[in-house]
Amino acid sequence: MATTVQTFVPEQLTEVSFPITTLSATVIIQIPERFSVFEAVSLKQTCQDLIQGDTRPQEIIFDFQKTTFMDSSGLGALINSWKTTQEAKIIMLLRNVTPQVLAVLNLTELHQVFAIESSSTTPSIAANQVVNIQKISPRQKEQLPATHTSVGSWIKRSIDIVGALVGLVITGILLIPVAIAIQIDDPGPIFFGQIRCGWMGKRFKIWKFRSMCVDAEAKKSQVKNQVQGAFFKNEHDPRITRVGTFIRRTSIDELPQFWNVLKGDMSLVGTRPPTPDEVERYEVPEWQRLDVKPGMTGEWQVNGRSTVRSFEDVIRLDLLYQKNWSLSYDLQLIFKTVAVLFNKNSGAC
Incomplete structure (x- = not known):
């Protein structure tokens, strides 16, 4: 499938980078304001590099504090990262999830799969314990991305x-x-x-x-x-x-x-x-x-x-x-x- 990626993703996507903070065995990745195909493919590579590195983290946190747009590619990157971290027995956590991102997760019911933390001061919530996330309200529906x-x-x-x-x-x-x-x-x-x-x-x-x-x-x-x-x-x-x-x-x-x-x-x-x-x-x-x-x-x-x-x-x-x-x-x-x-x-x- 690697050839497929090269077919319809421009080479400049390799220039996309993410601010990364390392705290002991925890890695925090700051997701940018726009989380589309270029950022998504780069994030996948970033996660692979972290997992295959000399010092494998015990937990990877995706911080969505600045993210106001996520399309299908961004969603695909999260799913790919979740599978990769599951195989490597690494905890994956979503932090500071904005209404725009939460609306997409609700739409696809992935809020029931990913472990989500509402803020940096809230304890981590296991995926099977995420029970307090509200259904999409009419206002949240307006937050769904205009992908096309x-x-x-x-x-x-x-x-x-x-x-x-x-x-x-x-x-x-x-x-x-x-x-x-x-x-x-x-x-x-x-x-x-x-x-x-x-x-x-x-x-x-x-x-x-x-x-x-x-x-x-x-x-x-x-x-x-x-x-x-x-x-x-x-x-x-x-x-x-x-x-x-x-x-x-x-x-x-x-x-x-x-x-x-x-x-x-x-x-x-x-x-x-x-x-x-x-x-x-x-x-x-x-x-x-x-x-x-x-x-x-x-x-x-x-x-x-x-x-x-x-x-x-x-x-x-x-x-x-x-x-x-x-x-x-x-x-x-x-x-x-x-x-x-x-x-x-x-x-x-």
């Missing part, structure tokens, strides 16, 4: 709501014939729900018409992954049913996702929503793809989703969408998606 312009666009959200309502009407019309076909071909649940990671890594359940056999998840380990990197695909997956092949080729299986769009977990247009096990394999820079809401369609959908064989290509397409985003660009991708649906060579992501 599209996230805060009310026009985009309005288009999502209108599109989702229209899509749910279409879904309702097709529901009965699709349900009958699924039951005849492979009796079992009509819908398939799977946990995916959305904006900032927040988990949600995505819905589809079931296109695989009932025990597909249990059989996943028996199917060869034909792509490289942190996602799974097999062009001739034996778990896919006959009806499943058709509804995947026509993308009918994805119609229930209009419910996810209406709820706000997804957008009509965005990035590919990854599974938690995929995110577990992310390097810090790859978390950038979670700076926008996942979408029912996007660059990956209209640029050969069935032919993408490298995770680097997925990242490239996702970052391309973030770079080029505009309301008109979203509409272009929607129109292109409709055209792709009539292409017999298009396949499910």
Whole structure:
């Protein structure tokens, strides 16, 4: 995965440094005001250097007193550091967590994982003892970072709501014939729900018409992954049913996702929503793809989703969408998606 990091992180990130204070066996790292991809990758390297150094600390404290912005990459750096310190049996503690950072931790429920100290004079709190952190209040919700312009666009959200309502009407019309076909071909649940990671890594359940056999998840380990990197695909997956092949080729299986769009977990247009096990394999820079809401369609959908064989290509397409985003660009991708649906060579992501 090292080559992936070099692909979309500029070399100047090595110039980012953190004020470090050493007190006996405790190391305090001052996190800067902005905690984004450059700082995140540098922090990961800083932690590795500390752990691999001649004098390994017993405790590493991240001081967030000055931090007013943290995006997905910053979150990824914290998760990576937590895993590294856990393996090295080093205590990791978050200190002086600002409302902006706390809002992100609450969003992803990581406040239940990390040990958090409210101030420099408060005793350390073990992760399993963090019970007094309040739920996000309306004011705290406003502190969530504007990681990308599209996230805060009310026009985009309005288009999502209108599109989702229209899509749910279409879904309702097709529901009965699709349900009958699924039951005849492979009796079992009509819908398939799977946990995916959305904006900032927040988990949600995505819905589809079931296109695989009932025990597909249990059989996943028996199917060869034909792509490289942190996602799974097999062009001739034996778990896919006959009806499943058709509804995947026509993308009918994805119609229930209009419910996810209406709820706000997804957008009509965005990035590919990854599974938690995929995110577990992310390097810090790859978390950038979670700076926008996942979408029912996007660059990956209209640029050969069935032919993408490298995770680097997925990242490239996702970052391309973030770079080029505009309301008109979203509409272009929607129109292109409709055209792709009539292409017999298009396949499910």
